Amino acid sequence: xxxxxxxxxxxxxDALAALKAEDAQPxxxxxxxxxxxxxxxxxxSALIDLSGIAEMKxxxxxGGMVKIGGAVTHQSVADHAGVKAAIPALAxxxxxxxxxxxxHKGTIGGSVANNDPSACYPSACLGLGATIHSSAGDMAADxxxxxxxxxxxxxxxxxxxxxxxxxxxxxxxxxxQPASRFALVGVFVSKGAGGVRVAVTGASESGVFRxxxxxxxxxxxxxPDSVPPAPAADGMIxxxxxxxxxxxxxxxxxxxxxxxAC
Amino acid sequence: xxxxxxxxxxxxxxxxAFAEEGQNLLDFLRRSVGDLSPKYGCGQGGCGGCTVLIxxxxxxxxxxxxxxxxxxxVETASGLATGPVLHRLQEAFMERxxxxxxxxxxxxxxxxxxxxxxxxxxxxxEVIEALSGNLCRCTGYEPIIEAVLDAAGERAxx
Numbered sequence: 038x039x040x041x042x043x044x045x046x047x048x049x050x051d052a053l054a055a056l057k058a059e060d061a062q063p064x065x066x067x068x069x070x071x072x073x074x075x076x077x078x079x080x081x082s083a084l085i086d087l088s089g090i091a092e093m094k095x096x097x098x099x100g101g102m103v104k105i106g107g108a109v110t111h112q113s114v115a116d117h118a119g120v121k122a123a124i125p126a127l128a129x130x131x132x133x134x135x136x137x138x139x140x141h142k143g144t145i146g147g148s149v150a151n152n153d154p155s156a157c158y159p160s161a162c163l164g165l166g167a168t169i170h171s172s173a174g175d176m177a178a179d180x181x182x183x184x185x186x187x188x189x190x191x192x193x194x195x196x197x198x199x200x201x202x203x204x205x206x207x208x209x210x211x212x213x214q215p216a217s218r219f220a221l222v223g224v225f226v227s228k229g230a231g232g233v234r235v236a237v238t239g240a241s242e243s244g245v246f247r248x249x250x251x252x253x254x255x256x257x258x259x260x261p262d263s264v265p266p267a268p269a270a271d272g273m274i275x276x277x278x279x280x281x282x283x284x285x286x287x288x289x290x291x292x293x294x295x296x297x298a299c
Numbered sequence: 300x301x302x303x304x305x306x307x308x309x310x311x312x313x314x315x316a317f318a319e320e321g322q323n324l325l326d327f328l329r330r331s332v333g334d335l336s337p338k339y340g341c342g343q344g345g346c347g348g349c350t351v352l353i354x355x356x357x358x359x360x361x362x363x364x365x366x367x368x369x370x371x372x373v374e375t376a377s378g379l380a381t382g383p384v385l386h387r388l389q390e391a392f393m394e395r396x397x398x399x400x401x402x403x404x405x406x407x408x409x410x411x412x413x414x415x416x417x418x419x420x421x422x423x424x425e426v427i428e429a430l431s432g433n434l435c436r437c438t439g440y441e442p443i444i445e446a447v448l449d450a451a452g453e454r455a456x457x
Contacts, residue, residue: 038321043366064364071323071362072343086367112356136432137410138347141356142363216345218431 038074042083046090049197053172055085056193063087063195065108065147068139093146093197098123104200107146107170112137114145124165126207126225130157133211135218146196152244154185154274155219157211159245162199164225164236165207170198185244204229208298210291212239214278221279222287224248226295232256235292240284242272251292261293305369309334310378318365324358325349327365328375336376336405340434347433350406351375357413357432376405379412388412388450395446399438406433411447421451 046052055061062081064070065088073079087093093108098119105114114120115132134140134148134157148158149169162169162178169181173194181189190196207227214221220239227234233255235248254263267289273281302317309332316331328334328351340348342361349361352374379386388411391397398404407430414421414429421429426447427440435443 040320042320043364045367067364067367068344068359068362071364074321075342084364086364088367136347137413137429138350138357138359138432139344141353142358 039077039080041074041081043086044083045086045088048090049092049172049195052085052087052090052195053193055083056195058083061085061193063150065150066110066139066143067147068135068143069147069151069153087146087195088144096120098203101203102200103127103203104198105145106198107149107196108144109146111135111140111143111145111148115140123203124201124207126209126227127161127165127201130161130209130211130225133157133213133218139218145199149181149199150188150190150196152182152186152188153219154241154244155214155221155223155239156245157209157220157223157238160220160223160225160236160238161201161209162236163245163247164209164234165201165204165227165229166231166234167202168200169196170200171196179247182245185242187244202229202231206299208295210295210298212287212291214239222284222291224288224291224295226255226292226299228255228259228299233259235295237288237292240273240288242274248288248292251289255296259296259299261297264289264293264296303366305365307368307370308372310374322365323361324351324363324365324368324373325360327368328360328373331365334375334377338402338405340402345434346403347406347410348403350409350433352409352413355413355416357410359432374409374412376408379408386412388415388447391446391450392443395442395449397438397442397446403433403435403438407435407443411450414447415451419451421447423448426451 060082064084093106095106097104111131111134121128167178169176204227209225211220211223222239225236235251238245267285270281270285273284275281305318306315338348340346344359344362351360
């Protein structure tokens with residue numbers, strides 16, 4: 038690791054002020070960033086720790102929405118009675134990210150801001166039509182995620198929370214990469230006031246995406262039998278764990294399972 | 300490189316040591332504090348050998364900055380026994396031959412402790428999930444899972 042200063046921010050405004058320093062970078066749970074630093078793939082001048090910011094640690098369930106602060110850990114979402122009652126699929130998704138140590142440290146804000154193409158949370162944001170709250174304002178998930186590791190945020194901006202509309206029903210089905218517990222392919226399906234949404238993670242080289250062909254078919258008849266054949270393998274991720282064709286096939290399989298589980 | 304004092308609680312005792320900039324908690328515990336029970340396996344958060352409890356929850360000390368542990372309660376496998384009296388998890392690991400080379404054992408023990416503190420009567424599936432971040436490359440998982448279930452059973456009788 039290259040040397041850096043470490044600063045624990047007490048508030049969002051403190052954090053934003055500290056992030057104005059050249060090459061300063063925010064850190065939340067650090068479960069992705071610290072390995073990156075260890076590999077010397079990043080050399081920030083300072084790390085601004087967001088994990089202790091009280092205003093980013095709450096979970097509220099009110100007015101048909103579940104609002105989760107950016108510094109809330111996966112374990113806290115998984116254990117929260119209000120989230121479990123309102124959107125059980127979201128609590129279940131959080132309960133199966135990584136392993137217990139990762140879940141006690143990793144945060145929703147960090148996961149969403151990092152936008153790893155195999156992370157679970159981006160699919161819930163897109164699959165539920167969430168609003169991402171950030172220091173640059175509120176954005177629809179549809180505009181926020183802009184391809185692998187890319188979001189609408191610029192350097193020095195942070196995710197402060199996410200609001201999920203409570204759907205009529207929803208389910209997340211993940212085919213796990215058994216060593217990392219990342220999604221080899223994960224599909225988040227929901228049916229609610231905004232219609233049917235199908236969001237896929239782990240599959241595309243462009244990161245999380247909505248499978249609109251499946252959404253259209255399911256809007257007509259919400260049944261596993263309506264799920265269209267697998268999408269084209271072009272642009273799907275191919276690696277030691279699975280070929281593009283295999284991932285494309287899994288997209289349809291996991292979508293069917295998610296619809297069935299709704 | 301500037302050093303910063305870090306004060307925290309280690310296994311119930313107030314402790315303080317100097318952390319180097321960017322030093323991770325594992326390195327800090329082993330080199331600056333002298334607690335050698337958490338192990339350096341992969342250094343990337345993949346093996347669980349460095350697992351410690353922070354405020355009762357399992358964390359990977361190799362992916363935690365030492366400075367982030369300031370003011371918090373850290374527990375390691377060194378703190379499990381009370382004097383010569385082993386923790387029931389340690390007894391159960393011994394009875395079940397759940398440690399062969401022993402390198403993963405401290406991480407396994409604290410992950411298991413976090414589970415039992417939160418859920419005194421776990422199912423077999425819950426034990427497996429709780430230990431899912433801890434890799435063992437020689438003993439095999441079966442004796443470890445059985446040991447945790449044994450220790451949970453003892454607690455239930457107590």
